[in-house]
Amino acid sequence: MIQFEQFVLDNGLRVVVHEDHSTPMAVVNVLYDVGARDEDPSKTGFAHLFEHLMFGGSVHIPSYDEPLQRAGGENNAYTTNDLTNYYCQLPAENIETAFWLESDRMLSLAFGEKSLETQRKVVCEEFKEHYLNKPYGDAWHKMRALAYRKHPYRWMTIGAELSHIENATLDDVKQFFFKHYRPVNAILTVAGHVSTKQVVELAEKWFGDIPSGEKYIRHLPGEPVQTQHHQLDIHANVPVDAFYKAWHTCPRLDTHYYAMDLTTEILSGGGSSRLFQSLVKERQIFSNIGCYHFGSIDAGLVAIEGKLVQGVKMEEAEAAVDAELRKITDSPVQEKELEKVKNKTESIIAFEDMSLISRAGSLSFYTLLGDTNMINEELKRYQKVTARDLQEEAAAIFSADNSNTIYYYGNHK
Amino acid sequence: MPNRQSAPEIKDAIAYNLELKPYRHFTLDNGVAVYAIDAGAEEVALVELVFKAGNWYETQNLVASATNHLLKNGTSRKTAFEINEHFEYYGSYLNRHCYHETASITLHSLTKHLHQTLPVIQELITDAVMPEEELEIYRQNMKQKLRVNLEKCDFVANRLIDEYLYGIDHPYGKYSSTFAYDALQADQLRSFYKDFYANGHCAIFVAGKLPGNIEEMMNENFGHLPLNQTPLPEVMHAVNAAEERRYRIKNDPDGIQGAIRLARHFPGRLHPDYNKSQVLNTLFGGYFGSRLMSNIREEKGYTYGIYSYMQNHVQQTAWMISTEAGTEVCEAAIAEVYKEMRELCETPVPEEELLLVKNYLIGTLLGDLDGPFQIIARWKNMILNGLGEDYFSRSIRDFKEVTSEEIRELANKYLQPEAYYELVVI
Numbered sequence: 001m002i003q004f005e006q007f008v009l010d011n012g013l014r015v016v017v018h019e020d021h022s023t024p025m026a027v028v029n030v031l032y033d034v035g036a037r038d039e040d041p042s043k044t045g046f047a048h049l050f051e052h053l054m055f056g057g058s059v060h061i062p063s064y065d066e067p068l069q070r071a072g073g074e075n076n077a078y079t080t081n082d083l084t085n086y087y088c089q090l091p092a093e094n095i096e097t098a099f100w101l102e103s104d105r106m107l108s109l110a111f112g113e114k115s116l117e118t119q120r121k122v123v124c125e126e127f128k129e130h131y132l133n134k135p136y137g138d139a140w141h142k143m144r145a146l147a148y149r150k151h152p153y154r155w156m157t158i159g160a161e162l163s164h165i166e167n168a169t170l171d172d173v174k175q176f177f178f179k180h181y182r183p184v185n186a187i188l189t190v191a192g193h194v195s196t197k198q199v200v201e202l203a204e205k206w207f208g209d210i211p212s213g214e215k216y217i218r219h220l221p222g223e224p225v226q227t228q229h230h231q232l233d234i235h236a237n238v239p240v241d242a243f244y245k246a247w248h249t250c251p252r253l254d255t256h257y258y259a260m261d262l263t264t265e266i267l268s269g270g271g272s273s274r275l276f277q278s279l280v281k282e283r284q285i286f287s288n289i290g291c292y293h294f295g296s297i298d299a300g301l302v303a304i305e306g307k308l309v310q311g312v313k314m315e316e317a318e319a320a321v322d323a324e325l326r327k328i329t330d331s332p333v334q335e336k337e338l339e340k341v342k343n344k345t346e347s348i349i350a351f352e353d354m355s356l357i358s359r360a361g362s363l364s365f366y367t368l369l370g371d372t373n374m375i376n377e378e379l380k381r382y383q384k385v386t387a388r389d390l391q392e393e394a395a396a397i398f399s400a401d402n403s404n405t406i407y408y409y410g411n412h413k
Numbered sequence: 414m415p416n417r418q419s420a421p422e423i424k425d426a427i428a429y430n431l432e433l434k435p436y437r438h439f440t441l442d443n444g445v446a447v448y449a450i451d452a453g454a455e456e457v458a459l460v461e462l463v464f465k466a467g468n469w470y471e472t473q474n475l476v477a478s479a480t481n482h483l484l485k486n487g488t489s490r491k492t493a494f495e496i497n498e499h500f501e502y503y504g505s506y507l508n509r510h511c512y513h514e515t516a517s518i519t520l521h522s523l524t525k526h527l528h529q530t531l532p533v534i535q536e537l538i539t540d541a542v543m544p545e546e547e548l549e550i551y552r553q554n555m556k557q558k559l560r561v562n563l564e565k566c567d568f569v570a571n572r573l574i575d576e577y578l579y580g581i582d583h584p585y586g587k588y589s590s591t592f593a594y595d596a597l598q599a600d601q602l603r604s605f606y607k608d609f610y611a612n613g614h615c616a617i618f619v620a621g622k623l624p625g626n627i628e629e630m631m632n633e634n635f636g637h638l639p640l641n642q643t644p645l646p647e648v649m650h651a652v653n654a655a656e657e658r659r660y661r662i663k664n665d666p667d668g669i670q671g672a673i674r675l676a677r678h679f680p681g682r683l684h685p686d687y688n689k690s691q692v693l694n695t696l697f698g699g700y701f702g703s704r705l706m707s708n709i710r711e712e713k714g715y716t717y718g719i720y721s722y723m724q725n726h727v728q729q730t731a732w733m734i735s736t737e738a739g740t741e742v743c744e745a746a747i748a749e750v751y752k753e754m755r756e757l758c759e760t761p762v763p764e765e766e767l768l769l770v771k772n773y774l775i776g777t778l779l780g781d782l783d784g785p786f787q788i789i790a791r792w793k794n795m796i797l798n799g800l801g802e803d804y805f806s807r808s809i810r811d812f813k814e815v816t817s818e819e820i821r822e823l824a825n826k827y828l829q830p831e832a833y834y835e836l837v838v839i
Contacts, residue, residue: 354454
C-alpha cells in the first residue's frame with residue numbers, strides 16, 4: 001500500500017505527496033500533460049525538442065543543472081506520445097532548491113536563441129543515433145504511419161522527419177510553452193523524506209503565484225476502426241530479415257486493458273512464453289521474437305516483432321505467428337499459465353515500487369489518468385482477469401482486418 | 414512573492430555522513446561465504462551466486478559465456494522450458510551473466526517464493542546437462558545477433574578499443590566471432606561446467622526483506638555441494654597492448670555517425686590516485702554538467718551525449734571517453750576533448766566548480782544507496798575485487814578532501830592526449 005496525500009493550488013496545479021522516511025532523499029516530479037500526440041503534423045518532434053529546451057535556462061536562473069548538482073541532486077526527463085515528465089532527486093534537506101528551479105521554469109523559460117540552436121543540433125544527433133544510423137531503426141516510424149491514418153500516434157516522439165526539428169523557430173517555442181507548460185496542465189509530485197505540511201508551504205510559496213494558464217482541452221482526431229489489413233515491404237541494408245506485425249487495441253483506461261496486457265505476457269513474457277518456446281526453441285523460425293504493447297493513453301498498438309532464422313521465408317514466419325495466435329484465440333489458457341502471468345505482474349509491481357523515483361513517477365501518471373489511487377488497485381484488476389476474458393480479448397485484437405504487417409527484408413545472399 | 418533571484422540555502426552534500434549499512438556474514442557447511450543485507454519495505458529478495466567462472470579460465474574463446482548461458486537450458490530431470498516455467502510461475506527472474514573473472518546466477522524473487530525457487534538453482538549448479546540441441550539453437554541465434562550488431566558503429570568500437578588496450582588474446586580484449594561460435598562443442602561446455610560450477614568456487618550475496626531462517630535455507634540448498642573444495646587453477650594472461658595509437662575505421666559506407674573512443678591504461682582502484690581521479694573524471698566527463706558535455710553537447714551540439722569513465726576490471730583499469738557524433742564533426746569533437754584535457758592541466762579548477770562536483774558525487778551516492786539491492790551491490794564490488802572493507806569510507810574521504818591543486822596534478826599525470834588510444838568507427 002503506497003500512502004499519499006493530494007491537494008490543488010488556486011492556480012490549478014495538482015500536487016501529490018508521498019512520505020517515505022526510510023530514505024534521506026526527496027524526489028520532485030513534474031509532469032506536463034503534453035506529448036507528441038499534441039503536435040501539429042507539420043511540426044512533429046516538438047514536445048521532445050521542448051523537453052531539451054527546458055534545461056536551457058529559465059527567466060531568473062541561467063542554468064537548471066548547476067544549482068541542482070551543487071545541492072547534491074541529479075535529474076532527468078522523458079517525453080512520450082502522451083506526456084512529458086521531469087524528475088530530480090536530491091538530499092531532502094535541499095528540497096527547496098528543486099522547488100526554486102522547477103517553479104522558475106514553469107513561470108517562464110529564458111527563450112534564448114543559442115539554446116534553441118544548440119538543442120536543435122543535439123536532437124538531430126539523437127535522431128541519427130537512435131533511428132537513422134541503427135539497423136532497423138526506421139521500422140517503427142514506418143509501422144506507426146502504416147497503422148494510424150488519422151490519430152497523431154502516427155509519428156514517433158522524436159519526430160516524423162529531421163526537417164521538422166531543424167525548422168523549429170523561437171516563436172514556435174514560446175507558443176508551445178504558454179499553451180502547455182502552465183500550472184493548470186501540470187502535476188507536481190513530491191516523494192521521500194518530506195512532510196505534507198512542508199510540501200504545502202513550499203508549493204504555495206514557489207508555485208502559488210504562477211498564472212494558471214488556460215486548461216488545454218484535447219481534440220485529437222480519433223482513429224477510425226481499421227477494416228482492412230495493411231501491408232508494407234521494406235528492403236534495407238541489414239543482415240537479417242525481420243518481421244513486424246501490429247494490431248489496434250484499447251485505450252489505457254478501458255476495462256479490457258488488463259486482459260490485453262496479460263495476453264502479451266502469455267505470448268512473450270519470458271523463457272516459458274508461447275512465442276519463444278514454439279517459434280524460437282521448437283520450430284526455430286525466429287532467432288528472437290517479442291510481443292508487447294505501448295501502454296499508451298489513447299487506443300494503442302499490440303505488436304509482435306522478430307528476426308527470422310536465415311533461410312526461413314517471410315510468409316512461413318507469418319504463418320507460424322498466426323498459428324500461435326489462433327491457439328490463444330481458439331481455446332482458453334490453462335489456469336496454471338494464467339496464474340503464472342499474474343504472479344509475474346505481482347512481482348513486477350513490487351520491484352518497481354522499490355525505487356522512490358519510480359513511485360513518484362507512477363503517482364504522477366495515475367493522477368494524470370484521473371485516479372491517483374490506481375497505484376494501489378492495479379494488481380487487483382489484473383487478478384480479476386479470467387481465462388475467458390483473455391480469450392475474448394485475444395480474439396478481439398488478433399483479427400486479420402485489424403492487422404498491419406511489415407516485411408523488413410535484408411540484403412543477405 | 415518568493416525571491417527567485419537567488420538560490421535557497423543548501424546543506425552541502427559533503428557534510429553528510431555517508432555510511433554503508435554493514436552486511437551480515439555467515440559460512441555454509443562447505444565453506445561457501447554468504448553476505449546478506451536484510452532491509453527494504455517490499456517483500457522481495459535477490460540471491461546472487463558468483464562463481465570464479467569467467468572467460469579468464471576458459472581455454473577456448475566463448476566457452477565460459479556459452480556455459481553460463483546454457484546453465485538453465487536443461488538438467489537431467491527438467492527441460493529448458495520446465496526450468497523457465499518454474500521460475501516464471503513464481504513470478505521470479507533468473508538471470509545469468511558472464512564477466513571476465515566471474516560468472517553469476519541471479520535470482521529476483523518475491524520473498525515468499527524463495528523456498529520454491531532456491532532448490533531449482535541448486536539443481537542448475539549440480540545437474541545441468543548442456544544439451545546438444547540447446548547449444549545448436551544458441552549458436553545459431555548468437556551468430557545472427559552478432560551479424561546485426563556488427564552493423565552498429567558503437568558495438569564495433571567497443572570491441573576494438575578493448576583489443577587495443579589488452580590484446581586480442583587477453584580475456585579483457587578478446588571478443589566473439591562466427592568462427593568461435595562454430596567451434597563450440599557441448600563436451601567442452603560440460604567439462605567447464607564440471608570444473609567451474611559443479612565443483613567450482615562460489616560466493617553468495619543475498620539482499621531484500623529476508624526470511625528469518627535465511628541461514629538454514631541457504632545451507633539446506635547450497636551448504637552440502639562440493640563447492641570451494643579444490644584449489645582454483647592459477648591462470649595468468651599477459652596484456653599485449655597495441656603499438657599504434659590512432660585508428661579510423663570505415664565499418665558502414667553509408668554511416669552518418671561515428672563512434673569515438675579514446676582510452677588509456679590507468680592504475681587500478683587500489684592505487685592512491687584512483688579515488689581522487691574519480692573526482693577529476695566526474696568534472697571532466699562523468700556527469701551531465703561535465704566539461705566535455707558542456708562544451709561538446711551543450712555548446713557545440715556535436716553529439717547527443719559524451720561521457721568519460723573508469724572501465725574497471727579486477728586486474729586492469731582503463732580511462733575511457735566515449736561518444737557518437739555526426740561523421741562530419743568527429744575530428745572536431747576529438748580536438749575539443751583534447752582541448753578540455755589541456756585546460757584541466759593548465760588552469761586550476763575553480764573552487765566553486767570543485768565543490769559542486771563533490772556535492773554532486775556525494776549526493777548521488779546518497780541516492781544510489783536506495784534500497785537493499787544497491788547496498789549489497791556496493792559490498793559485492795568491494796569483496797570480489799579485494800578492495801578492502803573500508804574502501805567505501807576511504808573513497809568518500811578522498812572525494813571530500815581532494816583539492817584543486819591535486820586535481821591539476823592528476824590531470825597533468827593522466828590527461829595527456831598522446832597517452833590515449835584514439836578510435837573512430839563510422
